[in-house]
Every structure is written in C-alpha cells, then in structure tokens.
Amino acid sequence: MTRKTASSDWVQHAAQPGRIERIEAYFGGHGYSPHRHDTYAIGLTLAGVQSFQYRRAQRHSLPGTVMVLHPDELHDGEAGTAAGFHYRMAYIEPSLIQQILGGRPLPFIEGGLSADSRIQAALTPLLQNIATRIDLMEEDDALHDLAHALLGAAGERPIRRRPDFVALERARAHIHDSLDSAITIDALAESSGLDRWQLSRDFRALYGTSPYRYLTMRRLDVVRRLMLAGQSINQSALMAGFFDQSHMARHFISTYGAPPARWLKRMRISP
Template identity: 45%
Template sequence: MNSTALSSNPLYSTGSFEPIERVANRLVGAAFSPHRHDTYTVALTMAGVQAFNYRGAMRHSLPGQVLILHPDETHDGHCCDQAGFVYRAAYVPPTHVQAVLGGAELPFVVNGVSTNPALIAAAFNMIIDCEGVEDPGAYEDALYDLAQTINQEAGKVATVRIANRTAVMQAREFLETAVVSGARLEQLEQVTGCDRWQLSRDFRALLGTSPYRYLQHRRIDLAKQLLREGATLADAAHGAGFADQSHFGRTFRKAVGLTPKEWLRSDLFRTIIL
C-alpha cells in the first residue's frame, strides 16, 4: 500500500490572507481513514476513480470532476481498483470564502462531487493555474470565482443590486495606470471607497471581466507592443509587469490562444488595431 505525495506547497502566499495548502497525491492500494478538515477541500481527480464516504453515502469522483467538501465534515478516501487514483487539491479556509460572500451562510455542496463546468473551471484555476504565481491578485481572482460558483452549486440565490458605475470606472482608470506595477483589490477599495468584493462583482457586471483579468489583458497588450518593437520574450515579459517568462507564457496563451512564439510566427503579429 502506498500514498505518494507528488507535491505539496503548504506555504502558498495569498497576500493579505493567511497561506493555503495545496497538494498533489497518488493513492495506490491504500486508504485514508475517516478524518475532517477545518477548511473547504477543493479537489480535482486527475486519474482513476476516487471513492469516499461522505454524509452517509458512498461517493465517486471521476477524472475531470471536482470534490467540494464542507469544513468539519467527516470523510475518508480509498481506491476502487489496483490502479489507484491521482488528485490535486487546495484547502481553502472558510474565512476566505466569507470574505467574498460578505457574511452570508457558508454554501454547502450536498453530494460533495460536481460535474458543473463553471465550478470545475474555478477549481482548476484555484488548484493549478494559481500555483506558484507570486501575484496575490491571482489568488483573489480565483477565490472570488470559486466562492461564487460554490454558492451557485449550493443553490444560493445572489442578491440583485444596481452596480456602482462610478466606482467601476474609477477602478478601471486606476488599473490603466498600474499595468506594470500591478494592483490589488485592497488598492482599488482605497481608490474608489467601495468594498473590494462588491467592487469586484460590479466590475464583472459592467465590464464583463474581473479587475485582475482586465489588468492581465492590458499587460498582454503592452507585451504585444514591446514584441512588435523588437523586444525579446524575456524583456517583453518583464516590461509588461509579469513576474517571470513562464507566467507570461501561460497568461498570453489564455488571452490569445497561442503561445508568444506561435503568435510571433502568425499573421496576428502583423495585425495592428487602429
């Protein structure tokens, strides 16, 4: 029997939040005894079938599905066959989720397993895309999406309110001046005088994207400009405010659908929007 920790990062920095733990694990011929966490367990099954007892029933998670286990709920975990299973997980404190939901009751995903594409995407962003990214804004953005999608999966109805357009436009103007230096929700809160999580909701409602992703797109625009002017990939990444070339490459592909090198070889490189 063996359980292999593929990786573990218990000190992942989240800026103004306390650190969260991320793990990647392979379980073969072994089992987790009943236990509980004081965090949300957000886990993606990467290979095999993950079986576990949860709230009086046996559950199964297949590759591509997501587990959302509520804090302080007892669960175990075992293999369904000799091949075992591989999973990656993040343990998100309920206080972080509460920061986004503003005091609402913590959402509860009754079955513990979901095939909801939006929730799977949010979990993937939290567990995998944000791993190793030094910018705390990436965690804030992932946390917002995760908290909202868990809330929706739990059947909670969002309160309808009129978005604060003035605050959103102020935030947008500030982001335009902070493309290279970066900006946190805390800074946007100070600039606009609007609660950071409410501002994040309003920004999405009026501009169709989050403050963090808006900033990332402006960074990609700047990087494209630098590349057109002859900058190397490393210089373009640094000049546009990315922590490193790897982060630049991942963000560029998400925004453009091509790697920076592929973009340079494509006709899009020569396209300039007037």
Template identity: 45%
Template sequence: MTSAACSSNPSHSAGSFGPIERAANRLVGAAFSPHRHDTYTIAVTMAGVQAFNYRGEIRYSLPGQVLVLHPDELHDGHCHDEAGFSYRAAYVPPTHVQAVLGGAELPFVVDGVSPNPALVAAAYNMVIDCAGVEDPGAYEDALYDLSEAMNQETGKVTAARIANRTAVMRAREFLDTAVVDGVQLEELEQVSGCDRWQLSRDFRALLGTSPYRYLQYRRIDLAKRLLREGATLADAAHGAGFADQSHFGRTFRKAVGLTPKEWLRSDLFRTIVL
C-alpha cells in the first residue's frame, strides 16, 4: 500500500515577517525524493518512525523528538516500517532566526534530530501551538524560543549583559494597559526605547517570562474576573482580548492546568486572593 496525505498552507506570523509555510503529512509506503529547502525545517513526528538520509547517514525521528534540518541541506524522507508515520512541520526562514540572533552564525543541529527538552518544547510551540493563531506575538514568541534553543543545542551561549530594567518596566507598564487590544513587539520597541529582541531577553531575565506570555497571563486574570462576575465563556474570551474561544481555551489550560469549564467547576473558581 502506498499513500500520502498532506496539507500545506501559509499561516500568519509576526508583523513584518509575513506568513510562513506549515505542513501536516502522513505517509504509508511513500517517500520523498532527495530535495532541499531554503528555510529551516522544524518538524515533530506525531506517530510512527520517520527515516531520512541526511549528511551521509540515515537518521530516525520518533515522537518526543524534534527534527531540525538546516537550510540548503540535501535530505529525503521515508517510512521506517509498514506502519508509516505522520508529522507536522514549520518552515522557518533563516532571516527570521537572524533577526533574533542579531548577526550571529546560524545554529546548525548536526545530527538533524534532537531529544533536547528545551528544543523539543520550542519546536512544539512553533509547529503546533502557534499554528493558526492570528496574534503575531505568538509567532514572535515562538521564534525567539526556537532560535535560542537551537543556539544552545549547538553549544553557543548568548553573551551575558546587564539587563535594561528601565526598558523592561516601561514595557510591562504598557502591556498592563493593552491587555484587551494586544501589542506587537515594534510597539514595545517604541515605548521602551530598546531593540525588540534585546527587550525580549531582558524581560525574561528580570520578570521570568516573555512579553507575549506576560500579556497572556494578564488576559487570563481578566477572563477569570469576568467569569466570576457571571460572564459566559464566549463573552469572557472576547472581553479579555482573545481572538476566539478556542484560543482562549488553549491559553487558559496552559496557564491554569484546567480548561475554563473545569476551572468553573473547581474550588479554584471560588478562591479570590485579597
């Protein structure tokens, strides 16, 4: 039996970056012939075992690992056994990674596959979590984490520097006023007077999270208040600035560990910190 199912389409990314290509594939008995991309291929195997030839050796990608192929590297792809495999991928232009790294050499994951937890988490965020999310900040956040994780995987460490506390506090104060409307990194650049990617590093260093996730936490706080006041799930999602109820549900579960419905049924719903 030979079959292949594939969907590939551009999805919205960060403001000036434009859309990137994403794919969801299932192969049984089929194979990709040798080819190249001018982007990074970031893929996670969802089921089965993906086999591919890369840099003179056959490699295998299993669920729980991340496949990272460097731009312009020849590779193929085929089934390891008759069960086939399925995967999801995002094709990230090297110029996007360069925007984060600021002129540093592009990271090269030599083996093409890694089980590194930080890189796997960053890849899942890029490939799955922010796919279809209209908020450009989701892609910017995923891009930062992926670029830094790839850099660390190759043994490179961003040079230490003193974080710009003034810029971070200005950015945080602005985010507190933009919970419903949202904000993009270029706006934070103007408010803070700091380069967006350096601001992302400093924000993480001083506040323990990224500007994007800080905003999502504030939105969840607002949604909880609206729900306590009797709002429906749909009204709470809209009132807290989420694009749709599905995005609200995913973000809520990441922040709280429960779906909004489970939270409403729990004792946490009645817990109010004074």
C-alpha cells in the first residue's frame, strides 16, 4: 500500500501553557512505536483511519470516534489507509481527575474507543482548535464534566477499601518537590504516613502508574521543556535528574514512541 512520506507528517502543540497538554497532528503512515505514558490520552480522529495496538488487539478510530487510552497502557499508532490520519489529542494527568473524583479508582474505558455522548460533549472545549485559548474556568468545567462522564461510561468498580487520597497526595507532592535528588520508596512512605506496599498499591489505583514511573515521567517533562528551550539533549537529561543521556533516552522512547532527537524535530515542524 502506497503511503505519504514521513516528510508530510507534523505535530503541533497548543501555544497556551496550561494543565492539559493538547496536540494536533497528521501522519501519513507510521506514527508512533509502542509506548506508554502516565496520563489519559483522550483524542478525536478528524480525518482518515487511526489504527493502533491496544490491550492485545488492533483498534481503528474513524472520524468522530473518541479514543480514551488509560494511563500506562501500551499502544502505538499508524495510518489505517493510504490517506493518513489527522487527529487531536489531550493528555490529562490522573491527578486532575482525582481532584474531582476524590479517591475513586480511575475510570477505565474498555477497548480504548468510545461513542458515549457524555464523553464527547465534555471533550468539546478541550479538543477545539489548538490555536484557541481555553479559559481556566472553562477548563475546570470541562474537566469536571469529563471526570464524571468517564465514571458514568466505565461504571464504578467495587473496592474493599478506598485509598487514602490525602496521604497519597502528600507522596505525590514529595515527588514534585524532589525531582532533582534521589527519592526512595521509603521516603515516600514516610511522607505519606502509609507503609510502602500500601503506598505502591494505592498510588497505582488513583494515578494509574507506580510511584517510580510517575517520578520518571515528571523528569521527562523537565527534559522536554529544557530541550524545547534550546538545551542539548545530554544537558537536559542531567539537569532533570537522570544518570546520563542513554538512561533518559531509554525512558523517553518507551514513553513517547520516538528518540529525543526525532521527537524534537517533530515539535519544530509545522503543517
């Protein structure tokens, strides 16, 4: 099958800084190698067929279909036809959803695709043209509606004991305060007041990933900001708390589906 060359691929980030990372992109063929991130990836296919492997099955998102990829779930992305695919995506941190749900397990949408009208309506402000600024109160409203739409579509799972949301927020704050230094699970347990096993188990339930993975992702956030600001890849890795560039690059590829240099090149290409 003949497909457009990679030179026609592009990714645009919303210029407005905020709590939610928003992108719009086009890929003529291969988009991303298998990777996973610790946010919800919630998007809308605008044109073409967006095909991806997700939870051991091939999925196909058609125009108008909403994708709801759960945190830390492995997935890739490619064009399902020769026409390529065009989409918008919002990356939403589970902590933002937890501020609304207050300690319930994260909603999980089976199969990663949804036609639920509640989710579609809640996403409208977040997936509008990325050149459009979103008012902070509008963003709050959209997040509130989205959290409850996800919960309604997924159904609330029965749990024996609700995690201690306040304690876990203390552990999460400790991670953010200590990105440039060594952090141990024992230090996180002490800051939260939980034992290390309860901390690890409940952290996954509320934030969709392990404490170590969450720490790594926050350091990768720093790497991306530094690289976009003009720092070298090696200096960005060291300043973000990684041992060296290769240590960072392994995590970067598994998270974003591309090496740092290729990711940076994509960020600098406009349609």
